[in-house]
Amino acid sequence: MTNEATENRLGEALSPYLLQHADNPVAWQPWDREALAMARTLDRPILLSIGYSACHWCHVMAHESFENDEIAERMNAFFVNIKVDREERPDLDRIYQLAHQLLTGRGGGWPLTVFLDPASHAPFFAGTYFPPEPRHGMIAFGDLLERIHQVWSTRREELRQQHLQVQEALQAVATPRPGGEADLESALESLTAEAGARFDRDNGGFGGGPKFPQAPLLAALAEIEGEHPAQMLGDTLTAMARHGLHDQLGGGFFRYCVDAVWEIPHFEKMLSDNALLLGLYARAARRWQRRDFQAVCERLVEWLEREMSLESGGFAASLDADNKDGEGAWYVWTRKEVAERLTSDEQELFSARFGLDGPPNFESEYWHLVIARSRGELVREDLSEAEIDRRLESARKRLLEARQERPAPGRDDKMLANWNGLMIENLAVAGRLLGREDWLEGAAKALDSVAVNLFGQEPPRAVWRGGRSAQTALLDEHASVLAACLELLAWRFEVRWLNLARRIGRRIVGQFADETSGALYLTPRDYESLLTRPLAHADDATPAGAGLAVVGLARLGHLCGDPALVDAAHKAVDAARGDIERSAMAHATLVRAWNSLEHPRPQVLLAGPDDPVAEWHRKLAATDRFDVYRLGGDLPPDDLPESLRPLAGKREAVAMACLGQRCLPPVESLKALESQLASAGG
Structure with a gap:
C-alpha cells in the first residue's frame, strides 16, 4: 500500500479535468474504494481537491503547487491525495462545500481544498485556493501542509471531536425541516421581497460584484405576476445582454462578472448557464416582443452549434477562461x-x-x-x-x-446528463417559441444521444466521453432529462421519449423520495455511503433537482393519468416547506414548482389528421400558455398510457383540454377549444 501512495492513478480517468493532473508529481487518486482504503490502511488524512476544467484558479493552483516537486513531495509524504471533478461528482462537491461553510463561516468555491479523517471522511480543515508562498494574508500551501500534518500527529482526538460536530451539523441540514403555516402566496411574496432587497436597480442583477446571472431566481420571477418581478427580470436580462457577461461577437454567456456593472467577466463558458439563459431569453422575447432578446438566442445557438456540439450528439460541458496566452486572451x-x-x-x-x-x-x-x-x-x-x-x-x-x-481555449468535451438535459429542454423551448424547427431537431438528436449513451444503462449514468460512461446519475440528472423528454414530446410525440420519461418518473419516486416524508434527496437509495445524504432542495448555479423533479412529475402525471406521480410531487413540496419558509430566494425553483402544482398549466391533447391538427398545434404551442401534445395517427394504442389510448388513431380532428387532473369534454374545432379554455380560465 505504501508504494501505491506514490503513484498518480489519474491516467485512466474519463474526466478531462482529472487528466490535466495525470502528469503531476502528486500521487493523485480518484475518489474510489481503493483510494479510501489506502487512506485507512496508511492512517493518513485525505487531501481532497475539487475543481473543474474551466476553472481559472484551479489552473493557477495546479501550476503553482501541484506541478511543484517540493510541494508534491510533502503532499505524498503526509496525505492520500484525491482529485475530484465537481461536474462528475456534484454530490461530493455539495457535501464538502457545505462543510467548508460550516468550518470557516464563509462560502466556498473552486478549487476547494479539504482535509478529511481517513476513517470517517469527515473534514477537519477546509479552504479554497492557497498560493505557493505567503500572499495577501494567505498561508503558503507548503506551510499549510506541514501545519496540518503536525496537528494531525499531535492533536488527533481534538480534531475528531471537531469533525464530529461538523458531521452532526451536516446531518441536520440533510434532514427535512417541518414547515409552519406559510402558504404559497406568502412564499411568492417572500421570494419577491428577498429578491427586491438584493436587486441592483442601477445595473440589474442581484447584489454587487462578483455578479452571477442567478438564472433559477430569474426563472421563478418570470412566473410571478406583478410589475416588480417583471421589472427585475426585464432589467437584468437587458443588462446582461448589453454588457460583458455576453459574448458580443460569438454569442453565449460567460460564467460571471467580477464587477457590479457586468463589464468584465471571468471568461469561462458553461453549458448549464447558457442552457438556462437561452430559455429565459426566448420566453422574454416572446413575452415582450423583444427582437434584441431573440437575437441573443440566435447567437447563443450559433455558438452552441459551432463550439459545443459533439459528434455523437449532445453538447460539451464547458470552455476554459484561458488559452495559452492567458485568461480572456481569446x-x-x-x-x-x-x-x-x-x-x-x-x-x-x-x-x-x-x-x-x-x-x-x-x-x-x-x-x-x-x-x-x-x-x-x-x-x-x-x-x-x-x-x-x-x-x-x-x-x-x-x-x-x-x-x-487565435489559439482556442480548452474545451471539456465530456457529455453531462444534467447539463445536456437542461440545454435540450431550453433549446426545444426556444425552437418552439421562436419558430426554429432546426433547433428542435438539434434538441431531439441530443436527447437520443443522452438516452442511448447515459440513460440506456441501469442505473442511468451521469457522464459520457469517448465511448465510456461513468458515475451513477443523481436526482438532478433524472429531473433535467425528464424535463427534456416532456418538452420534446410537446413538439413530436415519440413513444421512445414517453417510455424514457415514465421510466425516469418511476426511478425518481422509487430511488430518491424519502419513504416517510416524501422529501427528494440528491443521491439514490442504493448509492455508495457518503458522509451525509444531501437533500436536493437549494438552488445553486443550476435549479434544485427537487424543484425540477416536482415540475416533471406533475406534468408527466397529468399527461399519463398517473395520480401517484402527482401525489409524489405534492409530498416533495410539503417536505421542503420548512426550507422555503427560511429562505424563499435560496429555494426559488421549489417555489416555482409549488406555484405550478397549485396552478397547473392547462394540458391540451390533439389527435386526428394533419390538416387541421398540425396548424392547431403550431398556434397553441407558440402561445406558451399550455402544454400541448399532438398524438399522431400512427401511434400504437398498446404503447400508450390507458388515459391516452382513446385518442390514438382518430380519423377526425379532436382536441381535449385537461386542467390538472380534470379533463373537459372533447371538441372538434380550434375555436371551440379556445372558447372552452377561456371559460375554464385557461
Whole structure:
C-alpha cells in the first residue's frame, strides 16, 4: 500500500479535468474504494481537491503547487491525495462545500481544498485556493501542509471531536425541516421581497460584484405576476445582454462578472448557464416582443452549434477562461487588431458601438466588448438603421473569423446528463417559441444521444466521453432529462421519449423520495455511503433537482393519468416547506414548482389528421400558455398510457383540454377549444 501512495492513478480517468493532473508529481487518486482504503490502511488524512476544467484558479493552483516537486513531495509524504471533478461528482462537491461553510463561516468555491479523517471522511480543515508562498494574508500551501500534518500527529482526538460536530451539523441540514403555516402566496411574496432587497436597480442583477446571472431566481420571477418581478427580470436580462457577461461577437454567456456593472467577466463558458439563459431569453422575447432578446438566442445557438456540439450528439460541458496566452486572451481586442480586419466604415461604426473609442477596460490595454451605444445613437442623416445593421454584422463576422484563428481555449468535451438535459429542454423551448424547427431537431438528436449513451444503462449514468460512461446519475440528472423528454414530446410525440420519461418518473419516486416524508434527496437509495445524504432542495448555479423533479412529475402525471406521480410531487413540496419558509430566494425553483402544482398549466391533447391538427398545434404551442401534445395517427394504442389510448388513431380532428387532473369534454374545432379554455380560465 505504501508504494501505491506514490503513484498518480489519474491516467485512466474519463474526466478531462482529472487528466490535466495525470502528469503531476502528486500521487493523485480518484475518489474510489481503493483510494479510501489506502487512506485507512496508511492512517493518513485525505487531501481532497475539487475543481473543474474551466476553472481559472484551479489552473493557477495546479501550476503553482501541484506541478511543484517540493510541494508534491510533502503532499505524498503526509496525505492520500484525491482529485475530484465537481461536474462528475456534484454530490461530493455539495457535501464538502457545505462543510467548508460550516468550518470557516464563509462560502466556498473552486478549487476547494479539504482535509478529511481517513476513517470517517469527515473534514477537519477546509479552504479554497492557497498560493505557493505567503500572499495577501494567505498561508503558503507548503506551510499549510506541514501545519496540518503536525496537528494531525499531535492533536488527533481534538480534531475528531471537531469533525464530529461538523458531521452532526451536516446531518441536520440533510434532514427535512417541518414547515409552519406559510402558504404559497406568502412564499411568492417572500421570494419577491428577498429578491427586491438584493436587486441592483442601477445595473440589474442581484447584489454587487462578483455578479452571477442567478438564472433559477430569474426563472421563478418570470412566473410571478406583478410589475416588480417583471421589472427585475426585464432589467437584468437587458443588462446582461448589453454588457460583458455576453459574448458580443460569438454569442453565449460567460460564467460571471467580477464587477457590479457586468463589464468584465471571468471568461469561462458553461453549458448549464447558457442552457438556462437561452430559455429565459426566448420566453422574454416572446413575452415582450423583444427582437434584441431573440437575437441573443440566435447567437447563443450559433455558438452552441459551432463550439459545443459533439459528434455523437449532445453538447460539451464547458470552455476554459484561458488559452495559452492567458485568461480572456481569446476574447479581448486592441484597436490595431480591429483596424487590421475591418474596413474604415466598419471600424468607425464598430468602435462607437462597442466602446473602442473610449479607454480600454481590460488590463489597461485591451477592450472586452460591451454595447456602449444603442443603434439609435448611431443613426445619422447619411446612415440608416438598415445600413448600420449591415455594417455591424459584417464587422462581427470578420472579427469572429479572426478570433477563430487565435489559439482556442480548452474545451471539456465530456457529455453531462444534467447539463445536456437542461440545454435540450431550453433549446426545444426556444425552437418552439421562436419558430426554429432546426433547433428542435438539434434538441431531439441530443436527447437520443443522452438516452442511448447515459440513460440506456441501469442505473442511468451521469457522464459520457469517448465511448465510456461513468458515475451513477443523481436526482438532478433524472429531473433535467425528464424535463427534456416532456418538452420534446410537446413538439413530436415519440413513444421512445414517453417510455424514457415514465421510466425516469418511476426511478425518481422509487430511488430518491424519502419513504416517510416524501422529501427528494440528491443521491439514490442504493448509492455508495457518503458522509451525509444531501437533500436536493437549494438552488445553486443550476435549479434544485427537487424543484425540477416536482415540475416533471406533475406534468408527466397529468399527461399519463398517473395520480401517484402527482401525489409524489405534492409530498416533495410539503417536505421542503420548512426550507422555503427560511429562505424563499435560496429555494426559488421549489417555489416555482409549488406555484405550478397549485396552478397547473392547462394540458391540451390533439389527435386526428394533419390538416387541421398540425396548424392547431403550431398556434397553441407558440402561445406558451399550455402544454400541448399532438398524438399522431400512427401511434400504437398498446404503447400508450390507458388515459391516452382513446385518442390514438382518430380519423377526425379532436382536441381535449385537461386542467390538472380534470379533463373537459372533447371538441372538434380550434375555436371551440379556445372558447372552452377561456371559460375554464385557461
